[in-house]
Amino acid sequence: MRTLVSRLSRPVLVAVTALLCLAGLAPTPAAPTPAAADASGRPAPRQTLRNPVREGVADPWLFHRDGSYFLSYTATDRIVLVRANSVAGLATAPAVTVWRDSSPDRCCGVWAPEFHFLDHRWYVYYAAAPPDTVSGHRMYVLESAGASPFGPYRFKGQLATNTDFAIDGTVLRLPNGRLYHVWSGVPTGSTTQNLYIAQLRDPWTISGPPVLLSQPTLAWERQGSPIEEGPVVLRRAGRTFLFFSASHCATPDYALGVLEFTGGDVLDPASWRKTPTPVFQRSDANWVFGTGHNSFVSSPDGRETWIAYHAMTSPTGAPNGSCGGDRSLRLDRVDFDADGTPRLGPPSASWQTLPLPSGDPGTRGVSPGQYRLAPLNNTGNALAVDDCSTEPGANVSVWAADAASPCQRWNLSRFGDGYRITNAHTGQALTVADCSPDNHADVVQQPDQGADCQRWYVDALLGGAHRISSTTSGRALDVAGCAAAPPADVRVWNFWQGDCQKWQLTPVT
Numbered sequence: 001m002r003t004l005v006s007r008l009s010r011p012v013l014v015a016v017t018a019l020l021c022l023a024g025l026a027p028t029p030a031a032p033t034p035a036a037a038d039a040s041g042r043p044a045p046r047q048t049l050r051n052p053v054r055e056g057v058a059d060p061w062l063f064h065r066d067g068s069y070f071l072s073y074t075a076t077d078r079i080v081l082v083r084a085n086s087v088a089g090l091a092t093a094p095a096v097t098v099w100r101d102s103s104p105d106r107c108c109g110v111w112a113p114e115f116h117f118l119d120h121r122w123y124v125y126y127a128a129a130p131p132d133t134v135s136g137h138r139m140y141v142l143e144s145a146g147a148s149p150f151g152p153y154r155f156k157g158q159l160a161t162n163t164d165f166a167i168d169g170t171v172l173r174l175p176n177g178r179l180y181h182v183w184s185g186v187p188t189g190s191t192t193q194n195l196y197i198a199q200l201r202d203p204w205t206i207s208g209p210p211v212l213l214s215q216p217t218l219a220w221e222r223q224g225s226p227i228e229e230g231p232v233v234l235r236r237a238g239r240t241f242l243f244f245s246a247s248h249c250a251t252p253d254y255a256l257g258v259l260e261f262t263g264g265d266v267l268d269p270a271s272w273r274k275t276p277t278p279v280f281q282r283s284d285a286n287w288v289f290g291t292g293h294n295s296f297v298s299s300p301d302g303r304e305t306w307i308a309y310h311a312m313t314s315p316t317g318a319p320n321g322s323c324g325g326d327r328s329l330r331l332d333r334v335d336f337d338a339d340g341t342p343r344l345g346p347p348s349a350s351w352q353t354l355p356l357p358s359g360d361p362g363t364r365g366v367s368p369g370q371y372r373l374a375p376l377n378n379t380g381n382a383l384a385v386d387d388c389s390t391e392p393g394a395n396v397s398v399w400a401a402d403a404a405s406p407c408q409r410w411n412l413s414r415f416g417d418g419y420r421i422t423n424a425h426t427g428q429a430l431t432v433a434d435c436s437p438d439n440h441a442d443v444v445q446q447p448d449q450g451a452d453c454q455r456w457y458v459d460a461l462l463g464g465a466h467r468i469s470s471t472t473s474g475r476a477l478d479v480a481g482c483a484a485a486p487p488a489d490v491r492v493w494n495f496w497q498g499d500c501q502k503w504q505l506t507p508v509t
Helices: 002-006 010-025 087-091
Strands: 048-050 061-065 068-072 079-084 095-099 108-118 121-129 138-144 153-158 165-173 179-186 194-202 211-214 228-236 239-246 255-261 272-274 289-298 305-312 328-336 353-355 369-375 381-385 396-400 410-415 418-423 429-432 443-446 455-460 466-470 476-479 488-493 502-507
Touching: 048 455, 061 108, 068 087, 068 108, 079 087, 079 108, 087 455, 108 165, 121 153, 121 165, 138 165, 165 228, 179 228, 194 228, 211 272, 228 289, 239 289, 255 289, 328 353, 396 443, 443 488
Parallel strands: 061 289
Antiparallel strands: 048 353, 061 068, 068 079, 079 095, 108 121, 121 138, 138 153, 165 179, 179 194, 194 211, 228 239, 239 255, 255 272, 289 305, 305 328, 369 381, 369 410, 369 502, 381 396, 396 488, 410 418, 418 429, 418 455, 429 443, 455 466, 466 476, 466 502, 476 488
C-alpha cells in the first residue's frame, strides 16, 4: 500500500484516503475522546493489562493485603517481595530482599517462597539447599517479628518432612483451625516426585508422620519426568481444592491438576479425588507453554479470584519449556460454576487485553509528551518515518539515531487506555497498515482518523523499556527479524519478550 500511495497525485491521494477510511480506518469511535482526567488534571489510571505481567518470574506467590499486592518468586539466593497497588504496577516495582541466609546447608537454591499470615505473624515457607546441589533441597520456615510481610524475620527451623528431597511446601488450614503442611518430595531410592501431607503442631513443626497423598501415575503427569509439585490450596463454596503442577518444568507440557477433598480425614489419600486430565495447560494457539506453579489472589474488593502462574513463549510460537529465569508472571481470572467448581479456561495470549481485577486502582502509565523511541536490541537506532516523508502511508522503520531529526520524534497523548503516537515532523499517526489484525502486519504513518489501529498500549517493563502494542490486535511493535543494522523495517508481532520488541522512550526536551 505505501508504494502505491507514494506515487499518487494529490487529488487521487485524497480519494484513496477516503476509501481507506471506509475500508477500515473509519473512526472507532467517530470522535476519539482523550483519557478522562482526575482532580489533579492528569489522565485517569489505566484499567487494563496484558500478559506477561512481569518478566523473570518463576513459582509466583501473589497475595493482596491492606490495599496492596505482594509478589514473591524464586530468586535463587534470597527471598524477595515486590509490592504494588495495582497488579499492572508489579511489572516494574522493585524487588526487596527480606531474607538471605549464609548458612552452608541452606544458602542456595532458594525456591518457591510462600507467605502465610497465621496467628498475627507472617510465616515464610521455602526450599533451600547447600551449594551446587539439587537433591539437597529441604523445607524451611521463617517467622516475622510483627505484622509486616517485609519482616524482619527470624529463622524458625527445618520441617521434618522425612523425604530425601522436599520442595514447594504450602499450608492447608481447615475451617476447624487445624494446620497441615503439603509439599513435593522424593522418597529414598526413587526418582518419582510425589505430594505428601502432614499435620502441623504449630506453623514450624510437623507433629505426625508424613503421608503419601498423591503420585504422578497419569500420562500427562509424566512428561519429561514423573512429577507432582507446587501444591496450592483454593477454597470455594465450602469445598477444598488442592492444585498442583505436573510433569517436568523444562517441557511445554508442564500443567496443572487438582485434588479435591471429599470429606473425612485429610490425611487419608482416599479422601481426595484427582482430576483425570489437566485443568490448565499449554495453549499452542496462544503461544503459551509450561503453565504451572501457580497461586491464587483475590481482587481488591474480594469479588473475583485470579490465578497467578508462570509460563513460557517463543519467537515463533514453537512449543517451549524452561526451568530457568526466562519464565514470566501471568494472570488470568478464575470463573466458578454455581457449585463452586473452578474453571480456568486456556491461558491468555500476550496479544489479549484483560480488564484489571475488580477494584484494582490501575496505573498512570507513561506521561504524555515527546519522545525518541529506540529498540533495545540496538539503542543506537531510532523509530522514524522513512526518508522523513510527509506522504500518508509512508513506511516506518528504525534508522541510525539522529538527535537533530524531527522525523525521529514522536508525540504520545493518552486516548482511553491507550495512546495516540504521532510523528513530530509530519503530524501523522503511527498506524497498523490496513488496520490488519494479522501477525507481521506492516506499520506506517497515516492522518489520524481516530481508528483503533492508530492507538497503542504502552506498558512499562523491567529495566526501563516499554512494550508498545496495537489496540486492534494486541501485537507488539517489532523490528522485523530482530535486525540490528539500520534501516530495518518495523512491523507488529506477537510479544515474545524479545529485545527487538522493547523500546526505550527518551523524553525530548
